Amino acid sequence: MNRDHANLCILGAGLTGLSAAYHLGDRDYFMLEKAVRVGGNCRTEEKSGFHFDAAGHIFYPKTDYVKELVTRLLGENRIEADRQAWIYSHRTYTRYPFQANLYGLPADVIKECLLGLHDAHVREAREGSVEPAHFLDFIYRTFGDGIAKHFMIPFNNKHWRVPLDQLNLEWMGKFVPRPTFAQVLDGSLKPAEKCIGQNATFMYPKRGGIQAVCDSFLPHIRPPELNAEITGIDLKKRTLEINHGRTIGYEKVVSTLPLPVLVRCLKDLPTDIAEAAAKLRWNSLYIVNIAVDTPSLTERHRVYVPDADLVFHKLAFYSAYAPLMAPPNQCAASAEVGYSVESPQDRGTIEERVITGLRRMDILKPEHRILFTHVMDMPFAYAVYDEHRAPASGYLREFFARHDVHCRGRYAEWEYQNMEKNILTGQRVAEEFRPSAG
Numbered sequence: 001m002n003r004d005h006a007n008l009c010i011l012g013a014g015l016t017g018l019s020a021a022y023h024l025g026d027r028d029y030f031m032l033e034k035a036v037r038v039g040g041n042c043r044t045e046e047k048s049g050f051h052f053d054a055a056g057h058i059f060y061p062k063t064d065y066v067k068e069l070v071t072r073l074l075g076e077n078r079i080e081a082d083r084q085a086w087i088y089s090h091r092t093y094t095r096y097p098f099q100a101n102l103y104g105l106p107a108d109v110i111k112e113c114l115l116g117l118h119d120a121h122v123r124e125a126r127e128g129s130v131e132p133a134h135f136l137d138f139i140y141r142t143f144g145d146g147i148a149k150h151f152m153i154p155f156n157n158k159h160w161r162v163p164l165d166q167l168n169l170e171w172m173g174k175f176v177p178r179p180t181f182a183q184v185l186d187g188s189l190k191p192a193e194k195c196i197g198q199n200a201t202f203m204y205p206k207r208g209g210i211q212a213v214c215d216s217f218l219p220h221i222r223p224p225e226l227n228a229e230i231t232g233i234d235l236k237k238r239t240l241e242i243n244h245g246r247t248i249g250y251e252k253v254v255s256t257l258p259l260p261v262l263v264r265c266l267k268d269l270p271t272d273i274a275e276a277a278a279k280l281r282w283n284s285l286y287i288v289n290i291a292v293d294t295p296s297l298t299e300r301h302r303v304y305v306p307d308a309d310l311v312f313h314k315l316a317f318y319s320a321y322a323p324l325m326a327p328p329n330q331c332a333a334s335a336e337v338g339y340s341v342e343s344p345q346d347r348g349t350i351e352e353r354v355i356t357g358l359r360r361m362d363i364l365k366p367e368h369r370i371l372f373t374h375v376m377d378m379p380f381a382y383a384v385y386d387e388h389r390a391p392a393s394g395y396l397r398e399f400f401a402r403h404d405v406h407c408r409g410r411y412a413e414w415e416y417q418n419m420e421k422n423i424l425t426g427q428r429v430a431e432e433f434r435p436s437a438g
């Protein structure tokens with residue numbers, strides 16, 4: 001239903017927007033989404049019976065509220081599994097995280113990693129606990145030279161695509177597990193039976209990929225208007241321009257659009273806003289999807305690949321997550337290839353380079369027939385956590401908030417958020433911006 005005015009407009013029907021709509025219940029709101037389907041970066045594309053997430057996603061809620069909500073929304077369309085996350089390096093597989101699972105690596109690599117960790121501990125005892133200057137410094141101080149060389153630096157170079165000494169530590173939280181020396185030693189002497197870390201078990205839809213989590217909100221919300229790209233915003237007149245044509249008026253906006261996109265929509269761009277926006281940096285991903293005519297490529301869900309000679313840094317094997325991700329006896333997988341303004345990728349050769357890499361790893365064997373490949377582009381993947389991120393994004397969000405445009409969600413708040421956080425943010429939006437009943 002098209003409208004020309006709304007008390008509350010929600011921009012974007014990714015998980016944050018969907019959760020906001022769900023929690024607003026029967027209140028008056030209007031949601032606009034540029035794509036043909038909801039889900040944003042938690043979407044799944046279907047091609048000839050194969051399902052590919054926009055980068056491998058797993059759902060690992062920690063709060064009872066979110067766990068119960070999604071369990072109820074998905075109903076029987078749900079599986080729970082122990083995460084099979086591995087690392088491929090030195091022609092072998094070790095469990096994730098690298099630093100806690102050295103067992104299986106060549107002896108000289110294990111020795112280098114343990115000696116490096118030992119030296120890092122000696123240095124800490126000598127110098128006292130020093131606040132690392134940046135992420136690269138953190139890596140050396142926390143893990144030592146060996147773990148830095150064999151995993152932390154090459155993997156993060158490929159993942160971030162920006163120099164690691166330009167990253168601060170604000171994003172890390174629980175994302176970089178820090179095992180004790182005894183745990184590292186244990187992990188080098190015997191194989192771990194399962195993954196450790198904050199998302200060792202996860203929930204995933206039985207059918208439909210991660211998209212099914214987003215779609216499960218749809219029966220409970222007003223249908224968003226799809227194919228409706230916000231192309232302009234006039235803060236003085238309080239109007240939104242849609243698809244370079246129609247305008248609608250609003251009282252308040254909750255925007256889940258990436259901050260740089262929202263800034264680009266501004267009709268009058270103040271100089272200070274343009275300057276703050278120019279300071280935001282981010283990285284992007286090509287997700288190279290592969291359909292293969294074989295019942296299974298591996299039982300691993302995720303493989304992290306630090307090797308600088310292999311173009312991808314992460315692999316996802318969807319058929320191992322949920323067999324219905326591909327037609328019977330065939331499988332769906334994807335490779336993530338990072339790029340950024342300062343470190344671009346040649347898009348033209350990306351599929352070929354991924355296939356070459358998978359063959360080198362012996363994941364694709366000579367007898368495997370590739371049915372098709374398909375590339376998804378994720379222009380906004382990770383906000384780069386440099387010295388400008390917090391002040392510049394805070395400045396922009398405050399500017400918009402003064403004009404009743406409130407930025408919420410991973411790319412609107414310009415921070416490292418996961419699906420659980422998006423759902424909780426949507427719940428908070430409903431509490432903050434509850435307009436009158438519709």
Ligand SMILES: Cc1cc2nc3c(=O)[nH]c(=O)nc-3n(C[C@H](O)[C@H](O)[C@H](O)COP(=O)(O)OP(=O)(O)OC[C@H]3O[C@@H](n4cnc5c(N)ncnc54)[C@H](O)[C@@H]3O)c2cc1C
Nearest residue numbers: 012014015016034040041055057058229230409410418419
């Ligand atoms: C590589 C990768 C892997 C991840 N893996 C996990 C994981 O395993 N588990 C987990 O919990 N989280 C994971 N995440 C995080 C998760 O993807 C995000 O938290 C989530 O997608 C953010 O949702 P959002 O609604 O805030 O933003 P988005 O999903 O970006 O939604 C914004 C919406 O706005 C729309 N939009 C954009 N511009 C316009 C416009 N001009 N007009 C109208 N609409 C517009 C977009 O189409 C989109 O639908 C991962 C993220 C990445 C990048």
